[in-house]
Amino acid sequence: MGTTERLLRVEDLKLHFRTWRGPVQAVDGVSFSLDRGPATVVVGESGCGKSTLARAILRLLPRNVSAYTGNVWLNGTNIMTLNEERFRRQVRWVKMALVSQAAMNSLNPVIRVGDQVSEPLRVHGVSTDKKDALRQAEEAFRLVGVSADFLDRFPFELSGGMRQRAVLAMALITHPDLVFLDEPTSALDVLTQTSIMNVLKGIKHDLGVTFVLITHDIATSSELADRAAVMYAGQLVELSAARHFFREPRHPYSQKLMASVPTLREDKKLEFIPGRPPSLLDPPSGCRFADRCSSRFGKCVEEPPFRDIGDDWWVKCWLHV
Amino acid sequence: MTEQALLSVRDLHTWYELRKWGFFRTGHVRALDGVSFDLRRGDAITIVGESGSGKTTLAKTLLGLVPPTKGEMVFAGERLEWKKGKALAWLRANVGFVQQDPYGALAPFMTVERILSEPLAVHRVPRREQEARVRAVMDEVRLTPQDDFIHKYPHMLSGGQQQRLVIARAIVLEPKLVVADEPVSMLDASVRVEILQLLRRIQKSHDLGVMYITHDLSTVRYFSEYVFVMYAAKIVERAEVHELIRHPLHPYTQALLTAISDPDPENAHIQKEVPPGEPPSLAHPPSGCRFHPRCKHRIAELCSTAEPTTFEPAPGHRVECWLYRQGGQG
Numbered sequence: 001m002g003t004t005e006r007l008l009r010v011e012d013l014k015l016h017f018r019t020w021r022g023p024v025q026a027v028d029g030v031s032f033s034l035d036r037g038p039a040t041v042v043v044g045e046s047g048c049g050k051s052t053l054a055r056a057i058l059r060l061l062p063r064n065v066s067a068y069t070g071n072v073w074l075n076g077t078n079i080m081t082l083n084e085e086r087f088r089r090q091v092r093w094v095k096m097a098l099v100s101q102a103a104m105n106s107l108n109p110v111i112r113v114g115d116q117v118s119e120p121l122r123v124h125g126v127s128t129d130k131k132d133a134l135r136q137a138e139e140a141f142r143l144v145g146v147s148a149d150f151l152d153r154f155p156f157e158l159s160g161g162m163r164q165r166a167v168l169a170m171a172l173i174t175h176p177d178l179v180f181l182d183e184p185t186s187a188l189d190v191l192t193q194t195s196i197m198n199v200l201k202g203i204k205h206d207l208g209v210t211f212v213l214i215t216h217d218i219a220t221s222s223e224l225a226d227r228a229a230v231m232y233a234g235q236l237v238e239l240s241a242a243r244h245f246f247r248e249p250r251h252p253y254s255q256k257l258m259a260s261v262p263t264l265r266e267d268k269k270l271e272f273i274p275g276r277p278p279s280l281l282d283p284p285s286g287c288r289f290a291d292r293c294s295s296r297f298g299k300c301v302e303e304p305p306f307r308d309i310g311d312d313w314w315v316k317c318w319l320h321v
Numbered sequence: 322m323t324e325q326a327l328l329s330v331r332d333l334h335t336w337y338e339l340r341k342w343g344f345f346r347t348g349h350v351r352a353l354d355g356v357s358f359d360l361r362r363g364d365a366i367t368i369v370g371e372s373g374s375g376k377t378t379l380a381k382t383l384l385g386l387v388p389p390t391k392g393e394m395v396f397a398g399e400r401l402e403w404k405k406g407k408a409l410a411w412l413r414a415n416v417g418f419v420q421q422d423p424y425g426a427l428a429p430f431m432t433v434e435r436i437l438s439e440p441l442a443v444h445r446v447p448r449r450e451q452e453a454r455v456r457a458v459m460d461e462v463r464l465t466p467q468d469d470f471i472h473k474y475p476h477m478l479s480g481g482q483q484q485r486l487v488i489a490r491a492i493v494l495e496p497k498l499v500v501a502d503e504p505v506s507m508l509d510a511s512v513r514v515e516i517l518q519l520l521r522r523i524q525k526s527h528d529l530g531v532m533y534i535t536h537d538l539s540t541v542r543y544f545s546e547y548v549f550v551m552y553a554a555k556i557v558e559r560a561e562v563h564e565l566i567r568h569p570l571h572p573y574t575q576a577l578l579t580a581i582s583d584p585d586p587e588n589a590h591i592q593k594e595v596p597p598g599e600p601p602s603l604a605h606p607p608s609g610c611r612f613h614p615r616c617k618h619r620i621a622e623l624c625s626t627a628e629p630t631t632f633e634p635a636p637g638h639r640v641e642c643w644l645y646r647q648g649g650q651g
Contacts (some may be wrong), residue, residue, distance in 0.1 A: 006507045039589075045509040045510075045511060046480075046509055052480070063370070064357040082548070140442075141578050143433055159599055160372075160600070175334065187523040189372055189536060189575065189579060190371065190536060190537075190538070190577060190580045191371065191576060191595050191596065192599075193580070194579075194580035194582075194595050195595040196594050196595060198592050198595065201592060202592070203587070216509055216510065217510075218510060218584050219581075219582045219583055219584045221541060221584075222582055222583075222585055222586060222588045222589065223582050223588045223589060223593075224589055225586065225589055226589060233478070239643050242586040242589060243586040245584045245586075246585060248585050256511070256586065257510065257511060260511045260514050261515070261584050262512045262539045262540045262542075262543060263512055263539060263583045263584070264538060264539045264542070264566060264578070265566070265583055269513065270514040270517075270518075270543060272511050272512065272513075272514040272515040272518075276479050277479075287636050
């Protein structure tokens with residue numbers, strides 16, 4: 001892995017929101033790197049900050065931000081230093097795109113799908129010619145497995161699966177290096193979900209697009225995962241190759257999470273995690289999982305470091321230091 | 322399963338009218354098209370199917386929320402008249418309902434106590450008994466200590482606690498049957514298991530009949546004894562859970578099972594086979610077998626013209642598919 005170029009490097013990224021009860025530490029000190037090619041899945045319970053992490057990297061911020069610090073290098077450029085206009089022109093959607101949660105329901109109902117899918121090209125100045133943009137939209141549609149006939153249709157004429165493919169085409173049309181997918185299949189039926197996963201695998205393989213898949217559905221995430229990242233209470237607690245995460249996770253939280261995933265083909269005793277995640281208004285100063293952890297010991301009142309335990313396998317736990 | 326069935330449904334059809342300009346009838350959406358089954362007390366049945374397969378319409382019809390177009394239903398020995406208010410009130414007192422989205426199902430301005438005592442008040446349980454029953458049911462779903470929760474509003478509870486409250490409300494009248502429509506699909510995996518185990522425990526301790534409606538086959542085995550698979554408004558296959566998972570017979574069930582992922586890193590390296598196309602429109606369902614346009618095993622002529630009848634290739638395992646017309650394994 002060391003020989004390939006690092007596509008994305010995030011260092012101590014923080015994004016806190018201002019609320020009337022105090023700052024919410026939605027993403028708090030996240031550091032990791034991604035290589036070009038392998039897809040990473042980010043899993044965790046709702047409210048752990050996985051969607052916010054993607055938004056922080058893409059600088060899609062709400063108005064109530066109280067702290068936004070850290071460094072993000074994309075292809076060796078520190079994009080946190082770019083001003084908003086340059087960020088918009090050079091990075092967002094051009095190099096990194098996002099398929100946000102429930103994006104398929106946010107298509108404009110009165111604009112033809114083809115025009116919407118080609119819009120990023122014109123907005124980001126990649127292509128000014130409408131004909132050319134539509135031709136590229138056709139190309140993108142073919143990529144995600146939708147017939148070009150659908151370009152002239154309105155969103156309500158498309159089924160859920162088709163609309164999801166259309167927003168995927170919209171993210172891919174500018175040929176970005178990195179695409180964040182936030183729960184891309186969670187509202188869809190099992191068969192549709194599987195065919196979209198097939199499409200994503202194909203694109204990953206053929207075009208070499210690097211995907212970051214954000215989901216709470218661990219079983220489905222294994223369809224795309226080359227690497228897996230686990231978030232808990234605004235922090236990354238484990239990052240490893242998929243074969244490590246799905247077979248022998250190290251962080252006690254990851255282990256509990258895996259034990260709670262129902263399986264179809266093998267009988268296993270399901271467990272649940274007692275208690276609930278800490279409030280991000282005032283998270284504990286030590287390990288944030290300590291309260292719910294069955295293997296906690298004295299050291300856990302201090303914050304554990306996020307450390308490489310070998311083979312690019314990172315764990316934030318005192319048991320693995 | 323016929324003797325002492327708690328619920329027995331025969332040839333149930335629920336069609337929704339399609340209207341043009343709100344006036345002219347232009348056709349029907351056949352959301353439920355000839356469903357028959359029996360459910361014994363103490364049994365849990367899972368209905369699986371994709372969205373639009375009619376599984377929620379089935380739940381609504383059983384709860385008396387939508388009158389069926391045709392067919393009959395016998396519940397606890399009584400043949401149900403959907404048009405009679407008294408019969409419906411009795412039905413609703415005896416069938417509990419657990420909704421999919423707990424937050425949406427709970428009135429935000431009511432405290433836990435009011436939410437749980439409302440069904441009691443509606444069904445005329447004397448006021449002096451109400452508090453004791455509310456507390457007993459809270460104990461049962463582990464919303465304890467009761468004093469911590471009883472005056473709270475739904476938004477003050479976590480997702481899992483809200484769903485436990487919904488379950489408590491469903492069982493507070495001590496129903497004989499509980500219908501749970503996707504009870505865990507809105508919850509995190511870590512909470513999901515807790516809720517499923519809770520439902521299972523309540524089912525056993527009250528000897529309840531449970532109908533569990535879901536699109537997620539992977540949780541089924543932890544929950545019920547029997548599975549019914551629905552496709553395009555019909556039950557296409559029914560069997561005991563382990564039998565169905567091990568030997569799915571209907572091509573649709575087979576596709577559904579193939580599509581479900583287990584958390585396995587090998588999944589990332591394979592392309593899974595998915596039947597082409599999408600479920601048919603229920604306003605104009607295909608002739609013959611409704612799955613035939615997507616089926617790779619379809620038999621020319623036969624599947625597209627004749628509706629398959631029920632075959633039982635293995636004891637207790639019934640399937641509506643022409644492949645099993647000689648009783649063999651396809």
